[in-house]
Structure formats: structure tokens, C-alpha cells
Amino acid sequence: MDQPPFTWRGTPVSRRALLAGAGAVAAFLAVDLGAVAYANNWMGGRFTRQAIIDRFQALSGVHPGFRRNHAKGVAVSGRFESTGAAAELTVATVLAAGVSPVVGRFSLGGGNPTVADTPGAVRGFGVAIGFPGRDQWRSAMINLPVFPVNSPEAFYDQLLASAPDPATGKPDPAAMAAFLAKYPASKAATAVIKQHPPTPGFADSPFGGLNTFHFVDDSGVRTPVRWMLVPRQQARPPAATGPNGLFDALIQQVKAGPVAWDLRVVVGTDQDPVDPTLPWPADRRAVTAGTLVLDTIETESPGNARDLNFDPLALPHGMEPSDDPILGARSAVYAESYRLRTGEPKSPSAVQVDEVAS
Numbered sequence: 001m002d003q004p005p006f007t008w009r010g011t012p013v014s015r016r017a018l019l020a021g022a023g024a025v026a027a028f029l030a031v032d033l034g035a036v037a038y039a040n041n042w043m044g045g046r047f048t049r050q051a052i053i054d055r056f057q058a059l060s061g062v063h064p065g066f067r068r069n070h071a072k073g074v075a076v077s078g079r080f081e082s083t084g085a086a087a088e089l090t091v092a093t094v095l096a097a098g099v100s101p102v103v104g105r106f107s108l109g110g111g112n113p114t115v116a117d118t119p120g121a122v123r124g125f126g127v128a129i130g131f132p133g134r135d136q137w138r139s140a141m142i143n144l145p146v147f148p149v150n151s152p153e154a155f156y157d158q159l160l161a162s163a164p165d166p167a168t169g170k171p172d173p174a175a176m177a178a179f180l181a182k183y184p185a186s187k188a189a190t191a192v193i194k195q196h197p198p199t200p201g202f203a204d205s206p207f208g209g210l211n212t213f214h215f216v217d218d219s220g221v222r223t224p225v226r227w228m229l230v231p232r233q234q235a236r237p238p239a240a241t242g243p244n245g246l247f248d249a250l251i252q253q254v255k256a257g258p259v260a261w262d263l264r265v266v267v268g269t270d271q272d273p274v275d276p277t278l279p280w281p282a283d284r285r286a287v288t289a290g291t292l293v294l295d296t297i298e299t300e301s302p303g304n305a306r307d308l309n310f311d312p313l314a315l316p317h318g319m320e321p322s323d324d325p326i327l328g329a330r331s332a333v334y335a336e337s338y339r340l341r342t343g344e345p346k347s348p349s350a351v352q353v354d355e356v357a358s
């Protein structure tokens with residue numbers, strides 16, 4: 001039965017209606033925002049979106065129908081219970097007090113959709129909060145404290161340096177050392193990342209947006225912000241064997257009951273760095289904007305988060321990007337990955353929710 005779990009401005013809305021709408025908007029965004037980024041000639045030179053897509057494919061192979069990065073994943077849904085505490089900073093409807101529907105996707109970094117789970121692989125969480133359209137907020141976050149690079153060029157060079165050496169099957173340490181020598185900001189970020197080892201599972205991972213954005217209030221005042229999700233539970237230990245240990249533990253946990261994260265909005269100043277390799281001072285004020293509650297987990301399939309583009313520039317009225325060049329690059333590359341995968345034949349996801357015992 002498709003129970004109406006949400007009431008939106010007085011009207012009950014079913015989850016099925018929400019997902020149908022989300023798919024339609026995803027298609028719209030892939031075309032529209034990609035076109036804007038193209039027009040802005042966001043990278044130029046050899047760092048085009050196609051060059052980055054080619055680099056992902058050279059690293060991981062071509063897997064039709066799958067994302068070119070964060071290819072392995074599982075779809076989730078639930079709700080966001082906004083406290084209204086961030087409404088002082090932004091007119092965004094999803095951050096006014098109230099409840100909004102949520103569609104999301106947990107993933108592992110990298111372009112291989114059947115890669116075996118490892119504790120050190122970057123964990124991703126893409127989320128769309130609110131109904132599709134002008135009021136919806138999308139964000140793709142990862143479990144790192146800072147991003148390892150601060151430009152599209154460095155991102156490209158990092159992909160090059162992480163290519164496996166045919167002799168060992170592992171990245172060439174000399175190539176990685178040369179990359180870090182060329183990009184001191186990445187060297188410093190790597191040291192910060194090492195101080196934050198990964199938690200045991202998805203359910204106890206923090207997830208950070210890492211890029212800087214601006215919240216805009218009803219007087220037009222723009223405040224620099226960063227956001228993160230802080231877990232409210234411990235994770236079930238991942239299975240010791242099998243390729244999907246991290247995903248299977250998450251599936252079991254969500255089947256047993258909802259999992260939740262608090263959304264913390266860190267309030268910056270105009271002096272704080274936009275550069276995502278740099279943490280903000282630890283004493284910055286943070287507001288708990290609400291709690292994200294996930295109660296449903298599904299194998300990737302038509303109409304769920306599989307078919308969304310978690311474009312970081314899909315922002316609602318009241319939120320704006322900073323001038324971090326990573327944001328435009330992400331938007332353009334995600335659009336191209338989305339365009340490719342939606343036009344290709346599909347294969348089943350490696351993570352099959354029904355195959356995991358409760």
C-alpha cells in the first residue's frame with residue numbers, strides 16, 4: 001500500500017508521487033545546469049568535463065548505466081524534521097520549522113559498481129530534501145573532514161596519480177608523492193584526513209558538504225556556511241566476509257528501525273576560507289537545523305535515487321554557491337555522468353536489499 005507519509009501545505013502526498021516528481025526534475029537539471037556550466041567554460045584547457053569523465057573511465061573501466069564516480073550504491077528515503085533554527089540565516093523553505101520528504105543514496109567513491117567494500121573507501125551520501133522544484137535542496141556529502149583538492153586541475157591530477165601501476169595493481173607511491181609535492185594544499189588536507197579515521201559503518205559516519213555556500217535571509221544578508229550530518233547512532237558491525245559488508249550492515253540496520261543524523265550548519269565569516277581543503281576554525285558557531293530520519297532502503301531501481309543527479313548547485317531559493325571553482329566543475333561533470341548513464345542500458349546493482357537477511 002502506498003500510504004501518504006507526508007502532508008505538504010495541507011495536502012497528503014504519497015512517496016510514489018514524490019519519487020515520480022524527483023525523477024522528472026533530475027532530467028531537467030541534468031540538461032539545464034550542465035548547459036550553464038558549459039557556457040561558463042568552467043575549466044578550459046585540458047580539464048574539460050569530458051577529460052575528467054575519460055579519466056574516471058580509464059581508472060575503473062566503462063560500466064554502462066552506472067555513475068562514473070560513486071558507482072556502487074543503495075537508495076534510501078525518509079524525512080527531514082527541521083527545527084527552524086537555521087531560518088534566521090536563510091529563507092529556504094526546507095529549513096523553516098516543519099517536515100520535508102527525503103530521497104537519498106549511500107555510495108562508495110570510485111567508478112567500479114561492483115567493487116568490494118573496504119573500510120577506507122570514501123563513503124558518500126547524496127540527499128534531496130523537499131519536493132522537486134524551486135524549494136528542493138540537493139547535496140552530495142562524504143565522510144571526510146576536508147576535500148583532498150581545491151581545483152578541477154588538482155582533481156584531474158589526483159585521478160592520474162591514483163592509477164594502479166600495472167606491475168603491482170596499486171597506485172604508484174612515486175606518482176602520489178609527486179602529486180602531493182605539486183599541490184601543497186592537498187598534502188596538508190591529507191594530513192587532516194589521516195587524523196579522522198573512518199568509523200565502522202555507514203550508520204555512524206559523519207557526512208560533510210565540505211564546499212562553502214551562502215545562506216540568504218529575508219533581508220538579503222548572505223552568510224557563508226558549511227554543513228554536515230552528525231550520526232545519532234552507532235553502526236552495526238560490518239560482516240567480516242563478503243563484498244558488501246558495509247552496505248549489508250546498513251541494510252540490516254534500516255530494516256530493524258530508522259537511522260538518523262542531525263544536520264549541523266556551521267556559520268562562517270567572510271574571512272573564512274572557501275578552499276575546501278582548509279577546515280574552518282573549530283570555534284565557529286553551529287546550529288542544529290534539524291534531524292534527517294531514514295526509514296526505507298531499496299535496491300537502486302527506476303524512479304528511486306538511482307535516477308537522480310545530486311548536483312551540488314541544485315539549490316533552493318535562499319541558498320547560493322560560493323565562488324569555489326570545485327562547485328562549477330562538479331555540476332558540469334555530474335551532468336555529463338548523468339547524461340551518459342541515463343542513455344545507457346542498465347544492469348542490476350551489486351547491492352540487492354532483498355538478498356540481505358534482516
Ligand code: HEM
Nearest residue numbers: 067069070105124125126140141142155209210334337338
Ligand atoms: C572536482 C571535484 C569533483 C568531481 C569531478 C566529482 C565527480 C563526480 C561524479 C562524476 C559523480 C557521479 C554523478 C552522477 O552520475 O550522478 C559524483 C558523485 C558523487 N560525488 Fe563527486 N566529484 C567531485 C567532488 C565532490 C565533493 C567535494 C564531494 C563531497 C563533498 C563529492 C561527493 C559525491 C557523492 C556523495 C557522489 C554520489 C552522489 C550520488 O549518489 O548520486 N564529490 N562525483
